[in-house]
Structure formats: structure tokens, C-alpha cells
Amino acid sequence: MAPAPASRIAVVTGASGGIGAATARQLAEAGYRVVLTARRKDRIEALAEELTKAGHSATAYPLDVTDRTAVDEFASAFTSIAVLVNNAGGALGADPVATADPEHWRTMYETNVIGTLHVTQALLPKLEASGDGTIVVLSSTAGHGTYEGGGGYVAAKHGEHVLAETLRLEIVGRPVRVIEIAPGMVKTDEFALTRFGGDTAKASKVYEGVAEPLTADDVADTIAWAVTRPSHVNVDLLVLRPRAQASNTKVHREL
DSSP: OOOSSTTOEEEESSTTSHHHHHHHHHHHHTTOEEEEEESOHHHHHHHHHHHHHTTOOEEEEEOOTTOHHHHHHHHTTOSOOSEEEEOOOOOOOOOOTTTOOHHHHHHHHIIIIIHHHHHHHHHHHHHHHTTSEEEEEEOOGGGTOOOTTOHHHHHHHHHHHHHHHHHHHHTTTSSEEEEEEEEOSBOOSSHHHHHTTTOHHHHHHHHTTOSOOBOHHHHHHHHHHHHTSOTTOOOOEEEEOOTTBSSSSOBOOOO
């Protein structure tokens, strides 16, 4: 189901790679004018060029979602938008609570929760002005269950889940849907590598023996499907895992 009219705009945060970039591609294919935001200017400009050459409408806008002044300036450029995909976020470290770096926790909370709050607050009036807006919060299965070594990330993703759930209650009756997509194990080029400070051995260990973890395209396909449901259909929460993963702590590995 393609959006109409052609002026329907979809904003994707964290669009410089992984799930964000894949989501931007799929929403562009679905007919949206995509606005790509991320801190890495070169990455989103390259993606905008790729999409434009393919015949789509795409614009790159460098943005740090933790900078409220910058977010408000960004939002002021729009009269209305149709879709906001809150994808910016990530994990840092996998240390026990007793020895974890508080700065890692602070950064994860600022990016995953406060960043989502900033962009959602700034763009909510624009989404409502469209008469048919959709907010997507990309959380994680970490937002619905905990695991050892995941305290900081789990806390941040629980916060994101609660943000989405509360917002849905507060704006019911207004023309904006709130969708939460919670992926499990997704193998991208950067997520685990960033989490472990560039340690390729530790990053590879996460996916060791897992035949088919989810891909960025798998998650993006799910986001695009949820966004393009009829306006009266709200996918409140969709949990997505690879078949090999039964829970955050139960994964089948062929070793």
C-alpha cells in the first residue's frame, strides 16, 4: 500500500547504516519522501544520492538527536510529516552492574530514550497536522526482558518501551499511531562492534554458531509493513526474533 499523496514525508533517525538505512530504502520504495538523519553526514548524503538516482525522493540532514536545540531547528523545517521512525540508539559495553561504566549507561540512556523523546516531542505537532501520522519506536527484546551483562542497554530499552506505551495512552483519539518494533538478535555491520569498542573477536562471538540471525532488511521490512497498514490498524507491539532465538538468553548455536 503506497502512501498518497506524493508529499508524504517519512523521517528516519540513525539512517547512516544498519536498520536505519535499510528502513529508509524500504520506505522510499513504498513511495515516501524520506528524510535521513544521523550524525555521520557523509553516510546519509551517500544514501540520499543512492535513493535519488534510483528515482526516489530523499534528503540528508545531519543531526544529533541528543541536541535538543538542533532537533527543534530541524523540526521547524516541516509543516507536516507522515511517519517518524525513531531508530537512533545503540549499546555500549556488556559489563555486570557492579563494574559497568556509568558513562556508558548515561550515553545509552541519552541516545535511546532522551533522543527519542526529543525528536518525538519536536515532530508530534507535525505528525498530527498530517491528519494521519505514525510514530515508530524501534526498541528491542531487551526492552521486554533482561540478561546478564546487559543492564545499561536493557534499562535504556525498557525506557524506550515505556515511552511508546505511555505516549499511545496519552494521544489516543488523535490522528497519530504509535508502533513499537522490538527486534531480537540482528546481525549488522556495526551494532556489536560498537558495543565492544571495536573488538572484532567479541563482536563475532555474539553471532557464533547462529545460522541465520535477523538482518537489517528483515527488520526494515517489518517496519515498512507496520507503517503501511490501513490507518485504523495500529500494530502496538511487534516482537521479532530469528528462529534460532527463543529468548534473550536461549539461542540455538550450531558449534
